[in-house]
Amino acid sequence: MNRTRRTIAGIIAACTIAPTVAFAMTGGEPDGNRHPNVGMIAFYQDGTRYRCSATLVSPTVVLTAAHCTLGTAGKTIVTFETFIAAVPPSGIPVAAIPAAGFTAADVTDKRFVTGTAHTHPQYSDFTDMNNWNDVGVVVLDAPLTTIAPAKIAPSGYLNQFAQPKLNSTLFTIVGYGTEVRKPDSGPQKPTPQSYPLIRRFADAPGQKLTPQILQVNGNPNDIRGTGGSCFGDSGGPTFKNNKVVTVTSYGYTLNCRYLDGLQRVDIPVVQSWLAGFGVRP
Numbered sequence: 001m002n003r004t005r006r007t008i009a010g011i012i013a014a015c016t017i018a019p020t021v022a023f024a025m026t027g028g029e030p031d032g033n034r035h036p037n038v039g040m041i042a043f044y045q046d047g048t049r050y051r052c053s054a055t056l057v058s059p060t061v062v063l064t065a066a067h068c069t070l071g072t073a074g075k076t077i078v079t080f081e082t083f084i085a086a087v088p089p090s091g092i093p094v095a096a097i098p099a100a101g102f103t104a105a106d107v108t109d110k111r112f113v114t115g116t117a118h119t120h121p122q123y124s125d126f127t128d129m130n131n132w133n134d135v136g137v138v139v140l141d142a143p144l145t146t147i148a149p150a151k152i153a154p155s156g157y158l159n160q161f162a163q164p165k166l167n168s169t170l171f172t173i174v175g176y177g178t179e180v181r182k183p184d185s186g187p188q189k190p191t192p193q194s195y196p197l198i199r200r201f202a203d204a205p206g207q208k209l210t211p212q213i214l215q216v217n218g219n220p221n222d223i224r225g226t227g228g229s230c231f232g233d234s235g236g237p238t239f240k241n242n243k244v245v246t247v248t249s250y251g252y253t254l255n256c257r258y259l260d261g262l263q264r265v266d267i268p269v270v271q272s273w274l275a276g277f278g279v280r281p
Contacts, residue, residue, distance in 0.1 A: 028202025039080040044101035053175035053236030059143035064235030069117035069136030074101020084197040115140040153243040154281040166206035177232015202227030230256030
């Protein structure tokens with residue numbers, strides 16, 4: 001299964017979990033090798049396997065969303081392959097005992113490495129609109145030296161793009177997940193499609209900036225950009241000037257064609273926590 005993304009059913013409505021499918025790209029295009037330090041993570045929560053997106057930010061630390069790390073059982077596994085699968089089955093490893101999560105013995109596919117998930121201690125689990133802190137990390141069991149880590153933006157970096165500049169500024173969202181397009185058969189209404197399972201990217205214009213959140217317009221029909229995030233992109237990075245400025249946190253609709261909420265990582269409450277794992281701008 002894919003990791004269900006958080007979906008907000010209104011501007012200030014309560015947060016809910018979207019059913020069955022996970023957080024991918026709306027519009028955009030295949031990433032190829034543009035962002036080799038962006039990976040896919042898989043993990044178990046309550047006996048069910050999910051996936052999210054993430055970013056290597058040091059040889060031993062992978063940055064993602066808190067809702068992709070909270071309450072996980074066993075190990076989290078990570079791959080940085082740009083192509084996972086064209087059609088089912090995905091090839092993602094399966095835990096021998098789902099309730100216990102992944103163990104090292106479950107992961108024989110050399111495309112995957114293992115690590116331990118950690119959640120920001122002030123993560124509000126979407127109960128505090130002013131303090132999401134939707135940030136988590138996976139600390140790898142062994143350093144990964146074949147991929148150059150991404151750089152985290154310094155504190156307050158996004159403030160320079162505040163209104164009136166924000167609406168004309170594009171941000172690059174990267175992740176693995178469902179592509180919104182017409183299905184191969186049946187009703188031809190664009191809907192989230194889980195395959196092919198690949199890394200994709202899209203450019204989205206800024207819409208709103210708060211002390212915690214960057215909100216962007218993820219509609220692929222917006223002539224200012226090329227798309228936005230959807231199910232499967234949770235935890236994936238947003239880049240500006242080759243720096244990680246946010247992780248994908250939530251969306252407003254089930255068809256992924258509206259606004260995307262992105263958790264800022266250029267704020268002190270996040271940066272001080274990441275420093276404890278040796279991750280600094």
